Amino acid sequence: ASHQLRTPLQALRLRLENLEHDAADGIPADSRDLEGSLAEVARMSRLVDGLLILARAEQQLSAPIQTDVAELVAGRIDAWSAFADDQGVEITSTVSLGSNACITTGNLEQALDNLLSNAIEASPSGGAVVVSSSTNSSGNVLLTVSDSGGGMTPEQIDRAFDRFWRPAGAGSGGSGLGLAIVRGLIETDGGSVELAPSASGGLAVLMSLKSC
Template identity: 45%
Template structure:
């Protein structure tokens, strides 16, 4: 952003300088040329006035010769012609190139002062005498080198002013860009660190424009409230964990002791009670797992997809073999995702467990992984857990990621909720699809690890 602001301001300054300097330079150049022509015509008319005293009034030519000498001293060439186009007097220099006789004849025929630029010289023709009684013509030839020098000097000064203005504009644009962009960059970095789990991070709220300061202050307020909520949630989780697990464990132990002293119908009732206690324990563990996924912010670490999938397949293979279900994996070689430590393993455990519970004997569960663009065009790995079980109705799919949202679930109904919380907490996405031919496919878009982006750390969990 800093670079864009600087380049935008610099481009605006450049355009303004161009629009100001170029027309001004053209105007000054035209003004210098007009002034140069007027000066040459004035000098030629002075010589013509002195020549008129000699040619028309037949006075002494002293004044005319003095003006011719002065013109020669300035580097000009001046020639006085009579009405017959004969040379009366001249300075000792070469006349102008071009059609001089034609210019003289045209001036005698149509008495008026005219100027003509040929190469590096300006020729001015001025009639001598009145328009009704022209007694001759005066030619003044002047080099345009002084004019060119002045024009170059004008453009040089304008170029220097433009360069200084551009340098000043560059300095102002860079300072402005840093003044606006640096605080925004600091807020962006703080937001990234907050998203990675550093709940204590805060942004500097005393720099930049007033709007950026308000943004930083609002971010700090949000971060403080988030930190308070997360820490409070963790405290509640710790209390719930101890308050529920301890009496459940004690109750299970007492039921186990009672089971050794009874038989018959009482033993069956105790066995049923033990199963309900075990189910309640699993339900509590599931609720705590969902709450942890919601209240904690993972610190991403690089996780090789193929290694994690192979490890979980090896762990679940005995269960699948016992139930007569085929368990396989395809793809994912060389793909690395950026997730919290242990999150991918927990996600795979829940998905494979759900699939094995749903697939009948002789069915199949397959895990597929492939690189994809993911959400908003970001690099991602698409992980698919495909089964050919009974599937799930569209209504059940819409609520499957909520706690106890699936009325068709045979277990606690928390497995997909845990998966959804873990995936979304890591910046991914989860959805359900029907498997072609029957069954359910869980599709996960997991953020791919960026090249050169490696951070170590783990998800902070509340104490149990």
């Protein structure tokens, strides 16, 4: 984690030093340095936020409670619908009513926020994100978030949960913590997370949520 924070800090320091030198010489600020500095600050904020979420999940400060998964999913889809519309992506849920799981308050919401954000951004305009569910013989809820993006190779899937890992060619906006956070939050409550190709050729994230 120290290396991941040190790199953007060094980049930020260089940009700020450039601005300082320009100011001392009476040269107007370079907008690229200003924009770059703000981007590095935003990146560090995402890294720190992600690390704090992981730390809280590992400490498990509160006990899981019975949760209506369908209601929770509906709330998160409603929260992300404007972003999905803006991206030209349809987002729907086929989660069965009465699907209940034992979840720590806030954990599944945070996991879904990460997954829905990723899925919407990965899907092309005209694509779709679907949240679906089933129940296994143990009564556990199997919750799946599927997108219609480019998916991942088997090699990428093997590394996708590694902290700070990002696929080659990924933009500079992410922290590489999203899926690690999802797994940490779900496993804290005794669940599990797997990745697989979606029916549309994108990525499907399969979460097994324990019953109470």
